[in-house]
Amino acid sequence: MKKVMALAATSGICVSLLTGCLSDEYDYSQDEPPVSDVRVFGIYGENGSDNFLMQIENDAQSTLEVDVDGMADLDGISVRPSQPGVADGALRVSIADGRSASIRAAAIVPEDVSTYAGNGTLQFDLEMISRHPDTAIALSTASGEGSRSEAQVDITSAVRAYAGASTQRVKVPLACFSDQGVDFSQSTMPFELEANNGASFELGNIQIASNTDEGADVLACSVTAEEISGSSSNIFIVNGPDNWAPELVSWLTDGSALQIDWGHDNFAANYAGVNTGVNGGLILQTPGSGSDRKDLSRYVEQGELRFMLNVESYGLHPTKRIQIQMESMVTGVEGAVLSNPYLLDPWFADGSWQQVQIPLKELFTKADGQVDVNAIQNINKPLSIFPEWVGEGDTLNGMFFRIANVQLIIP
Numbered sequence: 001m002k003k004v005m006a007l008a009a010t011s012g013i014c015v016s017l018l019t020g021c022l023s024d025e026y027d028y029s030q031d032e033p034p035v036s037d038v039r040v041f042g043i044y045g046e047n048g049s050d051n052f053l054m055q056i057e058n059d060a061q062s063t064l065e066v067d068v069d070g071m072a073d074l075d076g077i078s079v080r081p082s083q084p085g086v087a088d089g090a091l092r093v094s095i096a097d098g099r100s101a102s103i104r105a106a107a108i109v110p111e112d113v114s115t116y117a118g119n120g121t122l123q124f125d126l127e128m129i130s131r132h133p134d135t136a137i138a139l140s141t142a143s144g145e146g147s148r149s150e151a152q153v154d155i156t157s158a159v160r161a162y163a164g165a166s167t168q169r170v171k172v173p174l175a176c177f178s179d180q181g182v183d184f185s186q187s188t189m190p191f192e193l194e195a196n197n198g199a200s201f202e203l204g205n206i207q208i209a210s211n212t213d214e215g216a217d218v219l220a221c222s223v224t225a226e227e228i229s230g231s232s233s234n235i236f237i238v239n240g241p242d243n244w245a246p247e248l249v250s251w252l253t254d255g256s257a258l259q260i261d262w263g264h265d266n267f268a269a270n271y272a273g274v275n276t277g278v279n280g281g282l283i284l285q286t287p288g289s290g291s292d293r294k295d296l297s298r299y300v301e302q303g304e305l306r307f308m309l310n311v312e313s314y315g316l317h318p319t320k321r322i323q324i325q326m327e328s329m330v331t332g333v334e335g336a337v338l339s340n341p342y343l344l345d346p347w348f349a350d351g352s353w354q355q356v357q358i359p360l361k362e363l364f365t366k367a368d369g370q371v372d373v374n375a376i377q378n379i380n381k382p383l384s385i386f387p388e389w390v391g392e393g394d395t396l397n398g399m400f401f402r403i404a405n406v407q408l409i410i411p
Contacts, residue, residue: 037211041116043105043190045088045205052105052190054079054091059100066091066103077101082202090125090204097132097198102140104192105206110145113208114185120174120210121218122191127167127202128159135159135197139170141177142189150189151180157223158373163301164361166369167202173213176221184208217370220331223377225293228408235305235382235406236284238265244294245284245382245406252280266308266404269385271315271396278396281386283327284406290380293329296360297376299408305358305383307406309349315398320346321388322401324356326363327381330374337375339363343388349401360408382406 042048054066058076066072070081070091076099082090095101122141131137137159142150153176162168178184191206212218228244235245248267250258258280259270269282286292296303305326314320322344328337342358349356364372383406387396 039116039210041113041208043206043208045207048088048206049111051108051111053108055104055106056093057102057104074101077103079103082204090127090202092129092200092202093193094200095195095198099198100194100196102192102194103203104140104189107188107190110143110186110188111190112185113187113190114183116208116210117174117178117184118210119213120208121171121212122174122177122207123169123171123209123212124191124193124206125167125202125204126159126162126170128163128165129200129202131159131163131195131199131201132197135195135199137199138194138196139172140189140192140194141174141182141187142192143183143186145186145188148188149181149183151177151182153177153219153221154223155219157227157295157297157377158219160297161300161364161371161373161376165365165371168370169217171209171212171215171218173218173221174208175213179221214332216330216333216337216374217372219373220377223295225295225378227295227298229298231410233299233408235307235408237405237407238262238267240405245286247285247287247289249283249285250280251283252278254278258282261402263402263404266310266402268312268400268402271387271399274396274399276395276397277390277392279386279389280396281384282403283381283385284383285381286379290329293378293380294382295377296379296382296408297373299410300360300364300371300376303360303408303410305356305360305363305406306409307356307383308353308404309344309356309401310351310353311347311349311399311401312351313398313400314347314350315400316395317387317399318390318394319388320350322348322385323388324358324383324385326375326379327384328375328378329380330378333374336381337372337378339372339375340365353404382408 057063058074072079076096080092136156138152140152236243261268324342326339330337
């Protein structure tokens with residue numbers, strides 16, 4: 001059995017002007033690689049290989065094969081079929097609190113899957129049902145018999161983000177394992193999922209797929225951003241402690257300056273004199289002009305972005321709505337990765353202070369139910385706020401809103 005790991009941070013304050021930040025409306029799409037050259041090797045599932053047996057192991061190193069009905073029981077871990085009677089269907093795995101255990105695919109004889117490994121990923125379906133808050137989850141592969149090589153990737157952060165979501169398709173680059181010495185020409189254990197504490201999840205459709213390691217939904221081999229935790233976390237509170245995104249940036253699409261006003265406990269966007277057809281807003285970003293990234297995975301299941309908002313004037317804005325989102329800087333992705341947009345109701349906080357409460361799950365769950373883990377793990381702009389986009393004939397002139405106490409909260 002193996003173990004897994006964790007992280008630490010800083011702060012400061014600055015106000016600057018971001019010119020030419022956006023020249024048009026946000027593009028929320030992410031390019032996916034062409035699928036024409038994808039080759040798939042089934043490990044477990046409808047097209048799984050007969051050379052692999054599903055097994056469980058507990059923290060006493062006892063092992064047991066999952067039977068043809070999808071059932072197995074050891075002290076500390078049990079497996080049941082998600083849908084009884086469905087051959088090679090999803091398996092429901094339950095690991096007892098305080099126990100370490102794993103489920104794996106073990107080869108009867110070493111399998112050569114190297115022709116599938118080029119730029120490939122290890123993929124599987126995962127639905128997290130429950131887990132202890134501090135449970136660490138690791139994904140492993142191994143090769144060789146006499147001289148065995150084994151490699152592990154910590155996917156704890158991703159699993160936290162998946163909690164409470166529908167079934168997720170998890171994709172991890174095979175290079176994460178081959179770089180640690182695994183030889184996919186003699187694979188003896190292409191898949192093992194281990195939890196070091198209580199957890200319950202459904203698992204299925206385990207595959208190796210070639211030429212799939214550049215998709216926007218492929219996990220990184222490791223998470224390098226600082227993990228933000230706690231029941232509350234200060235993104236930015238004027239004169240407050242422990243602010244982790246203290247740089248306030250303004251932007252307008254014509255490159256001119258959006259005026260920032262300061263109160264004793266708040267900051268404001270003043271759109272006086274903004275030209276017709278021009279859009280823009282405010283961004284809170286991490287130190288180093290947003291180069292410092294944060295992992296917000298602990299907040300996705302139940303956490304909220306919260307702040308106080310007072311719109312002193314909606315001016316001549318046509319819809320009287322304000323848009324909010326987060327931005328990320330993901331390694332290997334050109335440009336900002338944007339969360340889903342969140343639009344407040346028309347006239348929200350008109351002339352009075354109101355609290356904005358936005359579930360992070362709504363910002364980072366795509367239309368197909370998949371959670372954008374890479375974005376969550378690399379947040380560098382936790383608040384981007386601007387009036388809903390206007391066309392050439394409309395104006396933001398006269399709008400004025402104040403913001404205070406920007407935080408992440410787990411209710």
